[in-house]
Amino acid sequence: MSLATAATHTPVLATDKKINTTCAYCGVGCGITAHVNEKTRTVDVKGDMHHPANFGKLCSKGSALGETLDLSSRLLAPEVNGKQTDWETALDTVAERFSSIIKEHGPNAVAIYGSGQLLTEDYYVANKLMKGFIGTANIDTNSRLCMASAVVGHKRAFGADTVPNNYDDLHHANLLVIVGSNTAWCHPIIFGRIRAAKEADPQLKIVVIDPRKTNTCDIADLHLPLAIGSDVKLFNGLLHHLHTQDALDHDYINTHTNGIDDALVAAQNDANSIADVAKYCALSEQDVTTFYDWFTRTPKAMTLFSMGVKQSTSGVDKVNSIINCHLATGRVGKQGAGPFSLTGQPNAMGGREVGGLANQLAAHMDFNEGDLDRVARFWQTDNLAQKPGLPAVSLFDEIDKGNVKALWVMATNPVVSLPNADKVKAAIEKCDFVVVSDCVNKGDTLDLAHVKLPAQGWSEKDGMVTNSERRVSRQRRLLPPAGEAKPDWWIMTQVAHKLGFEKSFNYGCSADIFKEHAALSAFENTPTQKRRDFNIGALAHLTDAQYDAFMPTQWPIPHIADTLEENIAYANTHSTHFFTQGGFFTPNQKANFIALTTKKPQNAPSANYPLILNTGRLRDQWHTMTRTALSSRLNQHKSEPFVEVHPNDAKKYNLQAHELATLTTQWGSMVCRVDITTTQQESNIFVPMHWTNQYANKGRMGALVNPAVDALSGQPECKHTPVNITPFAQAVRGFILSREPLDLTCEYIVKISQDTYYRYEVASSSTPKHLKNWLAHKSGANLNPPTQELNDPQAGIYRAANITNNTVNYIVCLANEFTAPKLPDRPYLSSVIAHTQSTELDQKVLQPLLTGIAPIGVEDTGKTVCACFNVGEKTILNTIKKHSLSDYKQVGKHCQAGTNCGSCVPEIKILLAQ
């Protein structure tokens, strides 16, 4: 196929059209109705009223999708060794280098590192190319970081990676146990549903198990701030308690499970008394007892778990400790009862279905004789990889050692997100040949690539995704591709052709791929054979129109009738729950109890690294910010990397609120702002995972995290790294607001993108004689001379601005102290530079600009609290005062804050309390 005609089989685009698609940010998988104007390349995003994940609601990230479509930061054409080129040349380079490395060093010398943001079709092609034809299982994805322990835990217990329940169960449960998940921020729409369930049924009990008092605790009846890594002890204790209270479901156990006795003995040995458990987990006996009692007497109990459980060296054990309790009470796959893993990424589930991890083969099949044979026959290949490949962390170790010589990274940023990130960076730098497919033109990993391939972005891609509840939805193309950008599957297909596999990768469009994927899922897996849980055989014969019009449906979608309508109808009634009546995918179709003993996290705190570093996600940022950082609304929320520290630790380690601190682990270091809060346990500190070199030169959390992994799942222990914290003595600190991006060189820089300008937070530990000279030195020829300058060297104050034709081009504020009034209020100055229309600003505002104070009559709304409606703290406080409000709902009525996704409600409540 010639390049020019490739991938022409794409849906026709229309202007001003309403298109239903799926949110690109998290595993909740919300449906979106997009109003698209192709001419202006603008997309107005609303929740899809009919999508069963969200019924019209969207969180702040989802709502802002339309704001992140800016072309300015897009990679628009292929590049080879830094030079722009055409697709043909770029793809030839990739194919030639890959084949020569394979020829010389064997197939295991090449690897693909993908992402939970790829569509199912992309994933399928990547997996088929590597495992089926190149002949290596060296394909892993960043799902390793968020999912792997759940996959293994599910497989150990159920014989398959199956999520037995669904979102609707949240509305039927009487007890929700949320473990290691800041649902309020990470899965806002799920949290919204839980809040709604609680409001509808005040009897619903909610237990949050998390070392940190997160915003999720806002609706909790009980919060268990357990010691990091002690989850297995807590759930072993629960299993033992259920046993001693005679609360086991013996019928279910006897007919549907294996291994209860060993599990009970192990639980008893490990967690003999509530007192032991409470002590080990650093909880009060009272709280543990309450939790155990509630779980014991509530049949409709669900346990939702996420990163806190999975990102651990005993991640798989933790998952199984939870599942054990559900199996023991027969609470699996029942309405309102079951264990529920929340996935982080939009299509992590799709990746799992395809088999896109190094230790999976394909379509929920494994590296066993039967499956290997089956897949080889289906793909008609004799080069199928015979054993698992390298999981993420080992993969980068092998790259570092020089054993893997060619790497293709797709839609992810391992230099930032992987543990021991500095080593990962060094490894990639050493790697002979690095290809990166991405939609943005700058990134910590992309910058290291020999070949850069422009991939289509969310609004341009077309395919399928699967969310946390097994619901397959269409992600539809909204806009024509940016520049030369191509779908990821197309890019890989072209390389496959050039490697000589033309016949096996002869796809005209994404539907062709999806149908093949569906066919494989049903291959020798008929409804009667029922070898595997994952079966979407009914979709193997979709017409292009049916593919296009596909409505969100939970799998399995087996082929049991002749028409698609009948098959979908069957799925809609039969696919909501798994295992209600057993039917597990183990050899004897019974679920396995796993006998567990609590293990300590791998690296214990020491004298040099006395604290424990915990990491996690923020409400308004997605992963490593390449996309969300473009939206200014999202950046208002928490704009700098920060570390949360308990007040006692702050005292102990001489830390001041809002000052900077250096965090050091055996693996790396990072500088960030100190946030002192009692929501953080003593001896633990918390750091968000989002900032990258592009946005924060010293803010890469990944550099700190220990490379310890779960032996079974390979998922890294991101939640427990011994760490030291020291104050970062700032001789200079301040911020720069600039319409143009700046090339700054100094010790601490955080770049925050806003609609019309950038905000840089800067700091340095060396004392300059004059701040003015310091600035000139740090910004080089970057800044035009200021038109306004306030210089008070002895007081340590320097401020400057360039204003041309009433437009503010930049504002610099530096000081030798953080405290006001030396550094003025950022929100006010931000609001001034945000004006693009010069007529909006008059001298009344511009002349006293460097005061940083609003002249009378100019509104200062304060820092953004509600990201959805851009409502500031001061506006909310004023509203509360003006109308004497006492309830967050009233606040919403008066100023809209908190009325969309509601994730700012906890903050509004704090303001109400003031």
Place this chain on the structure above:
Amino acid sequence: MSQTTKPKLVVIGNGMAAMKTVEELLESDPHRYDITVFGAEPYGNYNRILLSNVLTGETNIDDIMLHDKAWYKRHNITLHCGDHKKVVHIDRKNKHVTSQDNTQATFDTLLIATGSNPFIAPIKGNDLDGVIAFRDITDVETMINYSQNKQHAVVLGGGLLGLEAANGLTQKGMQVTVIHKSGSILNRQLDTHAAQLLQTELEKRGVVFLVSTQVEEIQGENGHVTQLALDNQHTIPCDLFIMAIGVKPNIGLAKEAGLASNRGIIVNDTLQTYDPSIYAVGECIEHRGDTFGLVAPLFDQAKVCANHLAHHGVGAYRTLPQATKLKITGIFVFSAGQFNGTPNSESLTFEDTNTGAYKKCVVENNTLIGVVLYGDTQDGLWYQQLIENKISINAIRPLLAFGKAYCQPLLDEINNSTQPHQQNDLATEIPA
């Protein structure tokens, strides 16, 4: 009106200080004295300050008259004015004064307010025609006449007066050069940066500056100036040469009368000379070592002096820090206090090149000790008040350059909460 029963007050000099004193006196005790005034200029009292504006044409002589002759009549003051009425002798023993034309007047109390004379540089040729000073109405009339048919004017001295003359003559169409001895103009009133801004602005308006330059000789033809020889070996054409390099207190008469004087006539805090029946005010005096060149202190002197003349006997004169103003349309400069700093002072600056504003605040021990404002002088008096009242500026330091609107609320807040008794100091505004 019954005569001769009242004590007689004779006033020498009919200028701003003298008449301000008389005015104050009339207000507090209108009938105490029989008043006689001698003035060497042939007018009533006029506002000398506004001569600069007369030169530019912004105003005229009639409009700058403070007290016309009718006013003297109305207040029963005998006015002897004109060149020949210049007082040439004071007879302290017999208590009378004599004018050039031999008009005599006896006094019980004498007030001397003879002002000052322009300093004429001892340069060869300074007696040529076309070499003048800038002091009185005659000088202004001379300049206006020259500007109508001559081209080259040179002003010696880049001080306030010199710059105002240069600006006025430029507006009258002459090509004006300012020669200034120091490297930066207005060096007694501005720091070098503000001086540079000012020079640039005046250059834009057509004035040529020769700084760090001196005149070696004034050369002429037919008794009239034609060119100047400079210390840089150049000569420049000159049709009108104006000396504006300062003034000397006019103390000849007092000295001759044997009154104690140094640079000026020495007075005590009540403006009394060593002769208890003789008072003196204005530029002719020396008070605690200071001499004067601006009107604000003279008016303070006038108030105190009038109070004592009226036998109220309260009030002592103190010299307060002085602010500078330059009267050139569209140019605003203001300075006060020790704006060039002290060895221990710190300074902060603000500059806006779009509006042309520049501000410098000099701080020592957390109080403001000096300020230079260029472009935006609106808050000049407020700064001056901060300097005089020695208010701590610690809390307002980052806002100090942005003036009263931003700082005063904070100061009031601090003041209200910590030192309620001092409130008045801050609340008082300096009268305009």
